[in-house]
């Protein structure tokens with residue numbers, strides 16, 4: 001089974017593209033969602049996160065995403081430490097999930113692949129891109145409580161598209177949705193031909 005990494009900067013359209021692959025029958029693992037699930041349920045992770053960020057990281061036993069975001073996206077060292085706690089747990093969870101799949105290929109959607117140096121884990125990588133202004137605009141429309149500054153703070157912790165394009169096997173330019181669908185279908189056919 002081929003393991004495909006699907007990545008892209010904030011608001012590029014990773015989840016939108018992932019859904020298109022899902023509609024073609026491809027199993028997709030969403031790392032952002034699974035990570036938050038693990039951060040909510042795993043006693044070991046909860047302990048480590050509280051040690052790193054303090055008791056305030058959880059409010060009424062729920063991960064306080066606003067608090068955590070403010071802490072880590074303005075402090076590269078803290079973010080690296082949080083990544084180092086969460087990433088191994090997500091990797092383990094993904095491997096367990098992938099063993100249950102029987103498709104020709106599976107996709108792991110992950111916002112950070114190159115940023116944490118995990119690119120060699122994948123047989124190939126699909127990058128989703130869109131202009132920076134479009135991405136900010138999309139996130140602000142989707143998450144009405146987000147601000148320009150909070151989105152920029154996340155962007156500053158992500159590699160530039162130029163660097164990621166060089167290191168990716170496929171690049172999807174996600175602007176007009178109909179054109180995105182065509183690119184997804186082309187990649188799907190190409191991947192099936194490789195199997």
Ligand SMILES: CC(C)(COP(=O)(O)OP(=O)(O)OC[C@H]1O[C@@H](n2cnc3c(N)ncnc32)[C@H](O)[C@@H]1O)[C@@H](O)C(=O)NCCC(=O)NCCS
Pocket residue numbers: 009010011031032033035036039064065068069072079082083086087090110111112115154157158
């Ligand atoms: C800080 C948290 C709680 C914020 O939660 P929130 O629901 O607001 O955002 P969500 O997780 O859905 O991520 C949305 C986007 O933020 C950006 N982002 C999230 N984590 C990171 C990160 N570690 N580095 C850079 N950008 C990130 C990505 O563009 C991502 O697609 C959460 O993102 C988190 O815990 N991140 C650190 C753990 C991690 O690396 N998760 C990614 C999966 S391995």
Ligand SMILES: Nc1ncnc2c1ncn2[C@@H]1O[C@H](COP(=O)(O)OP(=O)(O)OP(=O)(O)O)[C@@H](O)[C@H]1O
Pocket residue numbers: 008009010011012013014015016017032111138139141142174175176177180
């Ligand atoms: N081609 C497109 N045209 C118009 N809107 C789009 C397009 N692609 C995605 N969107 C919208 O933009 C927003 C961001 O897309 P999506 O959630 O797929 O991005 P993401 O990369 O997964 O985001 P994040 O990094 O925040 O997790 C969503 O509201 C989505 O519906």
